[in-house]
Amino acid sequence: MRPDILVVEDDSSIAQFVAASLSAEGMSPRVAATAAEARGELRASMPRLLIVDLGLPDADGVDLIAQWRSECGVPILVLSARMQEAQKIAALDAGADDYLTKPFGVGELLARVRAMLRRAAAAPAPAAQLRIGALAFDREARSLAVDGREVHLTPLEYRLFERLARTPGKVVTHRQLLADVWGGDQVDQLHYLRIYMGHLRAKIEADPAEPRWLLTELGVGYRLADE
Known part of the structure; x- marks a missing residue:
């Protein structure tokens, strides 16, 4: 077709x-x-x-x-x-x-x-809902909550979190995230990723300096904790 x-x-x-x-x-x-x-x-x-x-x-x-x-x-x-x-x-x-x-x-x-x-x-069809501890994500409602508190995400923050949430527990490389979230011509713009990951952690994590869910794999990428 x-x-x-x-x-x-x-x-x-x-x-x-x-x-x-x-x-x-x-x-x-x-x-x-x-x-x-x-x-x-x-x-x-x-x-x-x-x-x-x-x-x-x-x-x-x-x-x-x-x-x-x-x-x-x-x-x-x-x-x-x-x-x-x-x-x-x-x-x-x-x-x-x-x-x-x-x-x-x-x-x-x-x-x-x-x-x-x-x-x-x-892209595989991800589950509509994802729950990891106190974190609850609903793709159909485009909503994210932590400890029952709804977290407001900008469109780009949502896309970054949603990309990580497709494969919880698995590392997504910097280049994969940049290509999927920002586009294929932005794969070298690592500062975009660092800035928006910082925004996400500030909204989601109790202590952004010691993240519980949005984890860094040094030199490789990021992953969403799955437990």
């Missing part, structure tokens, strides 16, 4: 270029020029992947990504002319899986799309 991909782009020339490239690769693209059109397309049928421009005429792309990420787990690839690091981080924080800056080559676009589809297809 041809993967269904929704391209949300108000520049018709770029939208047509992306759609034609995806179609030639054996995919089935749909195009929406506005946030309103995209919402209609999503209501009609959920795609396998979203490709989203940040500069839409009727909504800010970052806000839109945050809204969609709270409603579904579809991978999101950002296409944008915004090149500043803070703008990229804002989109990734909101819930985007990867970021491609305009102008871009068709080869890189297709490689990233293929990689995101592979990761989504290969």
Whole structure:
């Protein structure tokens, strides 16, 4: 079956270029020029992947990504002319899986799309609920509680915790976490991971300096304790 991909782009020339490239690769693209059109397309049928421009005429792309990420787990690839690091981080924080800056080559676009589809297809379906001691995680409700106290997580913090919670007790390498949470072009940005792991520990651990659940494997990665 041809993967269904929704391209949300108000520049018709770029939208047509992306759609034609995806179609030639054996995919089935749909195009929406506005946030309103995209919402209609999503209501009609959920795609396998979203490709989203940040500069839409009727909504800010970052806000839109945050809204969609709270409603579904579809991978999101950002296409944008915004090149500043803070703008990229804002989109990734909101819930985007990867970021491609305009102008871009068709080869890189297709490689990233293929990689995101592979990761989504290969990911095993994790249990809806996970309980480890006083820690309770519910994927369907997108909620996390410690000792009965609900912990508010930002979209990116949630994605980082959820990635570790897929394989409790097993180490997830720095590069795996960076690729799965921030995107394939961020695998060398270890400071992102350290900063957000610090945020998570501050919210979850009784003593962030002596973590009970979010454990460090020196030089390798992190794991979520399973007992």
